[in-house]
Amino acid sequence: MERQRSFSFKPTRLMLFSFTIFSSFLFLSTFTIWLSKSTSSLHHHHHTPLHFNSSSSSDGDTVGDNFQSLTGFTQNFTVTAVRIPTLIDNRLARTQKSLSGFKSEASGHHADAATAAANATLNFTSMQDSGTSPGERFSEEQKKVEAASLFEKTQVPVLNKAEKETVKGCDLANGYWVFDESYPLYARDSCPFIDEGFDCEGNGRLDRNYSKWRWQPRECDLPRFNATKMLEMIRGKRLVFVGDSINRNQWESMLCMLFGAVKDPKRVYEARGRKITKEKGNYSFRFLDYQCTVEYYVSHFLVHESKARVGQKRRPTLRIDAIDHGSSRWRGADILVFNTAHWWSHHKTQAGVYYYQEGNLVHPRLNVSTAMRKALTTWASWVDKRINPRKTQVFFRSSAPSHFRGGNWNSGGHCTEATHPLNETLSSTYPEKNIIIEEIVKQMKTPVTLLNITNLSEYRIDGHPSIYGRKTQSSKIQDCSHWCLPGVPDTWNELLYSHLQSR
Numbered sequence: 001m002e003r004q005r006s007f008s009f010k011p012t013r014l015m016l017f018s019f020t021i022f023s024s025f026l027f028l029s030t031f032t033i034w035l036s037k038s039t040s041s042l043h044h045h046h047h048t049p050l051h052f053n054s055s056s057s058s059d060g061d062t063v064g065d066n067f068q069s070l071t072g073f074t075q076n077f078t079v080t081a082v083r084i085p086t087l088i089d090n091r092l093a094r095t096q097k098s099l100s101g102f103k104s105e106a107s108g109h110h111a112d113a114a115t116a117a118a119n120a121t122l123n124f125t126s127m128q129d130s131g132t133s134p135g136e137r138f139s140e141e142q143k144k145v146e147a148a149s150l151f152e153k154t155q156v157p158v159l160n161k162a163e164k165e166t167v168k169g170c171d172l173a174n175g176y177w178v179f180d181e182s183y184p185l186y187a188r189d190s191c192p193f194i195d196e197g198f199d200c201e202g203n204g205r206l207d208r209n210y211s212k213w214r215w216q217p218r219e220c221d222l223p224r225f226n227a228t229k230m231l232e233m234i235r236g237k238r239l240v241f242v243g244d245s246i247n248r249n250q251w252e253s254m255l256c257m258l259f260g261a262v263k264d265p266k267r268v269y270e271a272r273g274r275k276i277t278k279e280k281g282n283y284s285f286r287f288l289d290y291q292c293t294v295e296y297y298v299s300h301f302l303v304h305e306s307k308a309r310v311g312q313k314r315r316p317t318l319r320i321d322a323i324d325h326g327s328s329r330w331r332g333a334d335i336l337v338f339n340t341a342h343w344w345s346h347h348k349t350q351a352g353v354y355y356y357q358e359g360n361l362v363h364p365r366l367n368v369s370t371a372m373r374k375a376l377t378t379w380a381s382w383v384d385k386r387i388n389p390r391k392t393q394v395f396f397r398s399s400a401p402s403h404f405r406g407g408n409w410n411s412g413g414h415c416t417e418a419t420h421p422l423n424e425t426l427s428s429t430y431p432e433k434n435i436i437i438e439e440i441v442k443q444m445k446t447p448v449t450l451l452n453i454t455n456l457s458e459y460r461i462d463g464h465p466s467i468y469g470r471k472t473q474s475s476k477i478q479d480c481s482h483w484c485l486p487g488v489p490d491t492w493n494e495l496l497y498s499h500l501q502s503r
Contacts, residue, residue, distance in 0.1 A: 168502050170220035172495055173452040177421050177459055180214040184486035185225055191256035191485075192265075193285075195276045198249060200468040200484035207419055210462045211486045215494070223501060225494045227261035231290045233500055234335065240295045242302070242330055243339035245278070246400050249482055250337070251296040252276065253489035254496075255285060258294065262287065282329070295333075299324040300343040303375045308362050310354045317357040318349070320375040323382040331386055334393070337451070337496065338379070341399035341433045342481065344372045347408075369432055376440045384445045393503070395496065396441060397451040399433045401426075402481040403461040415480035418461040425458035449499055453492045463488040 188194065188201045196203070200210075215222060241251040262268055267288040274280055281298030304319040330336060349355055349368055356366045358374070387394060403426070404413025434454060441448045457463075461480075469479035483489050 170217060172217050172220070172222060172498065173455050174219065175215055175217035175222075175456065177213045177456075178216045179209070179212055181212060183214055184211040185227075185490055186256050186260045186486055188486060191259055193252050193255040193259065193276055194485045195252065195278065196471065197245075197278060197465065197469050197479070197482060198252060198485040198487075200465050200487075203465070203468040203471050204473060205465075205468040205484070209419065210460075210484060213421060213460070215456050215491045222494055223498050225257055225490070225497050227258050229501070230497055231258055231261055231287060231292070234292045234294075235290045236292060237334035238293050238295060238332065239335045239337075240297065240330060240333035241337045242297050242299050243337075243397075244298070244300045244342045245482065246342050247337070247339045247397070248296055248298070249485070250339075250397070250489045250492050251283075251294070253485055253487075254493050255294055256485060257490060257493055258287065262289065264289075282326070295329075297326055297329055299326060300340065300348075301375055302338065302340045302379045306357065308357055308360075310362055315354060315362075316350075317355055317362055318371070318375070319357050320371055321358045321378055323378055327382060327386070334391065335395070335500070336387070336392055337395045337397060339397040339399075340372075340376075340379075341431075341437075344368055344433060369436065372433065373436050373440070376436060380440050380444050383448070387446055389446050393500070394446060394448045395451050395499070396437060396448050397492065398437065398454045399431050400481075400483075401431075401454060401458050403464060404478075404480045412476070413480060414466070414478045415461055415464050416466045416478060418464075418466075420462055421459040422461055425455065426461075427458060430454075451492065451495055451499070453495065456491065457488055460488050 188199070194202070201208070239254070241247050241254075259265070259268060269286060270276075271284040271286055271293070274283060276283060282296070284293050284295040286293050301318055301320075302324055304322040304324055306317050306319045306322075307314050308317045309315075310317075343349070346352075346368065349371070352363070352366045352368055352371065354362050354364060356363045356371045356374075383394060403415045403418070405415060407413035431454060434452075438450065441450060460483075463483050465479040465482055465484055467473040467478055468484070469482065
């Protein structure tokens with residue numbers, strides 16, 4: 001007879017069997033708990049606002065830092081679900097900002113792309129509110145990113161807010177003009193300091209677009225001028241402009257920009273009661289509520305304009321080895337803004353023939369560039385000896401371009417027809433005058449900040465008075481050197497304000 005099989009377990013097999021049952025039960029319990037928590041976490045991230053570290057340098061870094069601790073499935077899904085809306089929102093912000101203004105060469109299809117991007121965002125937001133499934137949301141988010149990217153490809157690259165919140169180390173001269181309806185910073189009627197030569201609107205110019213362009217650096221945002229903050233920065237101080245009539249142009253602009261923050265206009269006045277004209281060259285306006293002055297002193301060359309006997313006649317000369325005799329007024333200023341360039345021309349220096357003087361020597365002929373270098377060396381020596389850098393901040397503004405077409409200022413040159421900025425600058429070479437200025441400044445002991453306004457002003461052929469530099473217009477004599485106010489010099493002062501604010 002065949003023996004019956006025994007169903008009894010040996011001790012070793014019993015232990016193995018028990019361990020297998022226990023492990024399976026533990027694994028299933030752990031998986032169930034983990035799955036429950038994962039579902040709760042996803043639900044939480046879908047409905048709870050996320051707070052990112054504001055110090056992050058970019059959108060991608062911000063998301064990566066905040067979700068670095070997540071792992072596995074939760075990490076992959078959450079980063080995907082949150083990163084895209086964040087990127088979209090940032091791109092939408094750029095899109096909306098771009099819609100508020102446009103570059104001079106912008107065309108209609110830019111606006112169409114921006115509208116498509118904005119519509120995609122609206123659709124995405126409504127889907128989030130209605131609880132659309134993750135797969136559908138992801139599909140719509142992809143469309144949104146593509147729409148935003150389509151618009152950005154038509155624009156000059158714009159950096160995000162974190163990268164643009166400071167101008168320190170930024171090349172403010174590299175940028176483009178954006179049409180901005182919030183400009184100008186002041187109305188012509190609200191400023192009593194604009195003299196006839198810069199009062200284009202008062203002289204009959206009908207178009208106003210020339211005053212509505214804002215300079216946008218590529219690498220950063222130029223801070224919008226705040227008159228109250230500027231007045232606080234110069235409280236109890238002297239802000240002094242020294243130079244030719246182009247610097248008077250900038251000085252009048254500064255007066256107008258500051259005047260808008262003054263509650264009582266009667267508490268701003270010229271120290272000697274002078275009215276601004278082309279004939280009188282020295283002015284000091286007091287802002288009583290801030291105990292400060294904003295001053296201008298004319299000095300075409302920054303060195304002494306003199307006279308000397310040449311043969312049997314006394315002739316006007318330029319002492320390129322002696323500082324302007326009005327320099328005593330510049331001393332003690334807290335902020336000094338210099339310029340010279342406008343008068344260093346063949347016509348205004350008598351072609352260098354018996355005009356430049358050093359000591360008792362009147363040079364029979366001297367090249368204008370050589371003379372300018374000698375004159376600026378004289379100015380630099382005076383600054384290093386007479387200016388205390390612990391008290392005074394020194395700025396030197398670069399040359400402002402002219403836009404005469406068909407001749408010079410005295411030979412039929414004109415710019416009447418210009419109503420928009422140029423798409424590209426007329427000059428492809430950097431002005432020699434600026435090179436000389438930069439080389440001299442580099443050799444100085446006193447820190448001098450260069451205000452480079454040449455490139456940005458090159459585009460603005462539309463900003464000159466042209467025939468509107470006087471109340472009785474004449475097409476024979478046009479001004480394509482100076483600038484309408486409000487207008488381009490306001491941007492020069494925004495650059496100055498930016499440098500002062502960064503310090």
